[in-house]
Amino acid sequence: MVNEMVDDEPKSLGRCSVFTYGVGHMLNDITSSCWYTYLLLYLTDIGLSPSNAATVTLTGQFADAFTTIIAGELIDRFGHFKIWHGMGCLLVALSFTSLFGGCLPCKILGSDSPVVQTAGYCISAVIFCSGWSCTQISHMSMVNGVTLNPTSRVACVSCRNAFTMIASLILYVIAFFVFNKETSSPQVDIKNQYQLMAYISIFIGAVFVIIFQLGTKEPSLKQESNGKRATASWTFWLKKVLYYQVLSIYVLTRVVTNVSQTFLAVYVINDLRMSPSSKALIPAIIYLSSFVASVLLQELKWSGERLKAFFSAGGLLWLFCGAVVIFLPINMHAFMYVLSILIGIANALMMVTAIGMESELVDKDLDGSAFVYGSLGFIDKVLCGVLLYFLESYESADPVPCDPAYPCFSIIRFSLGFIPGISALIGVVIAFFIRFHTPNPKTLREPFLA
Numbered sequence: 001m002v003n004e005m006v007d008d009e010p011k012s013l014g015r016c017s018v019f020t021y022g023v024g025h026m027l028n029d030i031t032s033s034c035w036y037t038y039l040l041l042y043l044t045d046i047g048l049s050p051s052n053a054a055t056v057t058l059t060g061q062f063a064d065a066f067t068t069i070i071a072g073e074l075i076d077r078f079g080h081f082k083i084w085h086g087m088g089c090l091l092v093a094l095s096f097t098s099l100f101g102g103c104l105p106c107k108i109l110g111s112d113s114p115v116v117q118t119a120g121y122c123i124s125a126v127i128f129c130s131g132w133s134c135t136q137i138s139h140m141s142m143v144n145g146v147t148l149n150p151t152s153r154v155a156c157v158s159c160r161n162a163f164t165m166i167a168s169l170i171l172y173v174i175a176f177f178v179f180n181k182e183t184s185s186p187q188v189d190i191k192n193q194y195q196l197m198a199y200i201s202i203f204i205g206a207v208f209v210i211i212f213q214l215g216t217k218e219p220s221l222k223q224e225s226n227g228k229r230a231t232a233s234w235t236f237w238l239k240k241v242l243y244y245q246v247l248s249i250y251v252l253t254r255v256v257t258n259v260s261q262t263f264l265a266v267y268v269i270n271d272l273r274m275s276p277s278s279k280a281l282i283p284a285i286i287y288l289s290s291f292v293a294s295v296l297l298q299e300l301k302w303s304g305e306r307l308k309a310f311f312s313a314g315g316l317l318w319l320f321c322g323a324v325v326i327f328l329p330i331n332m333h334a335f336m337y338v339l340s341i342l343i344g345i346a347n348a349l350m351m352v353t354a355i356g357m358e359s360e361l362v363d364k365d366l367d368g369s370a371f372v373y374g375s376l377g378f379i380d381k382v383l384c385g386v387l388l389y390f391l392e393s394y395e396s397a398d399p400v401p402c403d404p405a406y407p408c409f410s411i412i413r414f415s416l417g418f419i420p421g422i423s424a425l426i427g428v429v430i431a432f433f434i435r436f437h438t439p440n441p442k443t444l445r446e447p448f449l450a
Contacts, residue, residue, distance in 0.1 A: 013146070013147050013149065013152040013155065013156070016215070017146070017147075017215075017216075018152070018155050018156055018159050018298075019159065019215075020211060020212055020214075020215030020216045021143065021146055021156050021159065021160070021212070021216050022156060022159030022160045022162065022163050023163050023208040023211050023212055024085065024139050024160070024208070024209070024212030024213075024216060025135070025136070025139050025160055025163065025164065026163055026166075026167050026204070026205050026208035026209070027089050027092055027093070027135070027202070027205025027206060027208065027209050028088075028089075028092065028132055028135050028136055028139075028205075029163065029164040029167035029168065029205075030167035030168070030170060030171050030201045030204060030205050031092055031096050031128070031132070031201060031202070031205065032132065033167060033168040033171045033172075033261070033283075033287075034096075034100065034171055034197065034198070034201060035060075035099075035128075036258060036261040036262045037171075037261055037262070037264065037265050037279075037283055038100075038175070038194070038265065039053075039056070039057060039099075039100075040053055040054075040057070040262065040266065040392060041265055041266065041279075042100060042190070042194050043056060043121065045190050046190060046191065047112075047114075047117075048114065048117060048118065048121075049114065050392055050393060051392075051393045052114055052117075052118045053392060054388070054389045054390075054392035054393045055118055055122065055389070056118060056121045056122050056125050057125070057385070057388055057389065057392065058385050058386070058388070058389040059122040059125050059126060060122075060125030060126060060128065060129040060385075061129065061381050061382070061384060061385025061386075061388070061389075062381075062382065062385055063125065063126040063129045063130050063133075064129035064130070064132060064133045064377075064381045064385075065133075065377070065378045065379075065380075065381035065382045065385065066378070067129070067130040067133040067134060068133040068136070068137055068374050068377040068378045068381060069374050069375060069377075069378040070374075071084060071088075071133060071134045071137045071138070071370070071374060072137050072141070072370040072371050072372075072373060072374020072375065072377070072378075073370070073371060073374065075137060075138055075141060075370035075374075076370040076371050079218075079219075080218070081138045081139075081141070081142040081145070081218060081219060082138070082213060082216070082218050084134050084135075084137070084138035085134070085135050085138040085139055085209075085212070085213070086209070086213060087131070087134055088131045088132065088133070088134030088135030088136075088138065089131070089135050089205075089206075089209045090131065091127055091128070091130060091131025091132075091134070092128060092131040092132050092135065092202075092205075093202045093205075093206060094127070094131075095124050095127035095128040095131065096128055096198050096201070096202055097195065097198045097199060097202065098124045098127075099121065099124040099125060099128050099198075100194040100195060100197070100198040101191070101194070101195035101198055102191055102195070103116070103117050103120035103121060104120060104123075104124070105119060105120035105123065106120050133377065133381075136377065137370055137373050137374050137377060138370075139160075140355070140358075140373045140377075141370040141372070141373045141374070142216075142219050143156050143157065143359060144359060144362045145219025146216070146217075146219055150302060150303070150359070150360070151301060151302050153356070153359040154297075154298065154302040154307075154352070154356045154359070155298045157352055157355045157356055157359065158294050158295070158297045158298030158352050159294075159298055160355075161290070161294040161348060161351055161352050161355070162291050162294035162295050162298070163208075164287075164290075164294075164351075165287040165288070165290040165291030165294060165344075165348075166287075166291060167204075167205070168283065168284075168287040169284055169287045169288055169291065170201075170204060171197070171201060172280045172281070172283050172284035172287065173280075173284065174197050174200050174201065175197060175279075175280040176277060176280040176281065176284070178193045178196060178197050179193065179276055179277065179279070179280060180276075180277055237371060237372060237375075240361075242361055242434065242435075242436075243361060243372070245430055245433070245434045246357045246358055246360075246361045246376070246434070247375075247376050247379060248426075248427070248430050249311065249354050249357055249427055249430055249431060249434075250354045250355070250357070250358060250376045250380065251376065251379050251380045251383060252423045252424070252426055252427040252430075253350045253351055253354040253427060254380040254384060255380075255383065255384060255387065255419065255420070255423045256318055256347070256350060256420040256423050256424050256427075257347055257350070257351060257420075258384045258388070259384070259387065259388065259391070259415060259416070259419050259420055259423075260343070260347075260416055260420045261283070262388055262392075262415075263391070263412050263415045263416040264282065264283055264286075264416060265279040265282075265283065266412050267325070267412045267413065267416045268282050268333075268336060270410075270412060271330075271408075271410055271412050271413055272328070272330055272333035272336060273330050273333065274333050274336070278336075282336060282337070282340050283340075285337060285340040285341060285344065286340045286341075286343050286344040286347065287344060288344065289340070289341045289342075289343075289344030289345050289348075290344040290345070290347050290348040291344075291348075293344065293345045293348035293349065294348045294352055297310070297348065297349070297352050298352075302356065303436070304357075304360055304434075304435075304436020305436065307353045307356045307357055307360065307436070308353075308431045308432070308434055308436075310349050310352075310353045311349065311350055311353035311354060311357070311427070311428070311431050312428045312431050312432070313349055314345070314346045314347070314348070314349025314350035314353070314424070315346075315349075315350060315424035315425060315427050315428035315431070316424070316425075316428060317342060317345065317346040317349070318343070318346040318347075318350065318420055318421060318424035319421045319422075319424050319425050319428075320342070321339055321342050321343050321346060321420075321421070322416075322417040322418060322420050322421025322422075322424070323417065323421060324339055324417075325339070325413065325416050325417035326413055326414075326417035326418060346424075350424065350427070357434070357436075358372065358373065358376065360436050387419070391411060391415045391419075394411050
């Protein structure tokens, strides 16, 4: 009987299918890395106060959150994942250069006042984040339509996560060379540097969008007898305890990754007094180690219990990293290079398994998948947006005076060390109580990287 059940399992995906799906989020990934790592630095460097810069990010996060839930509902009702994906990518590409290339309303109105600048960047942030969420929800929710095989689903997620790391590495390589250029007029050169980075990022991301659109088939989902799309009711998901457990796991994982990514560059410059190139080199090491870990993860057999175990390992590793971040003194800043490897591994373990748990939650209930991914994304973006707003508002624009031999308290250290660490610990506790019902795991028929 067990052998029959295993034989009846849906076939696993081949290497090409996993690859074309995995690259579909590259444009989102390379632009979001720039958003979280450099937007705060960029806005303060061109003269905005930390509170106004925080207002821009909060506005974008709220636009992202509400578009996520709306797009999820519309995708569940009407389908057409690839159309939503393409439309979102177009909005991202059009708005990203405006976000990092200058304030368009300022040029139109002929004013560089803080109010006009803040409003102008908020408009760009709304357009960018709305397009970003359309791409994200359509791409994430279609994985359960691409394959019903549990191991192949995790392979797709792991491949997607691996290319997230590649996208971030590409961005940091670009940033490393851009920021190392000699500057003659700092204020003008800052805008030119970021605009150049934006154009290159969009071009590279667009190439992978084309590969995804040409290589991935549109999932065919169920229709009722009257020809309308069959969708699972919201109440179907809201009555499930597992939904709230996975929701908590995913949101806490996003808090860990988003908050740490946002404050990492500021931490190495202001708190550890490292060289300017470190704001590109440290994140690059993190994403390189995450990439290696993601590739290795997709080669494993997967079940619900294994997802929990690997998530817990990543959470505990982040707890250790958070403690080191809080107590690391300036004269030991070289240890940050070693710590960045551990952070990258922890990020990969948590993110791959958290999204894998989402797929386990949806399982074969494909016609409500966009609601699941959309609702989880909505909570994630609202919570992260509010959290980042308050943390950035209290951040000091100048380095805190500190004895190099001892760690000193700052909002940056608290944000980068304590908040991700405690979030990871809470996630581990929740994961302990989750119960999945996954059949015996099978390996991927053709590993992505054989």
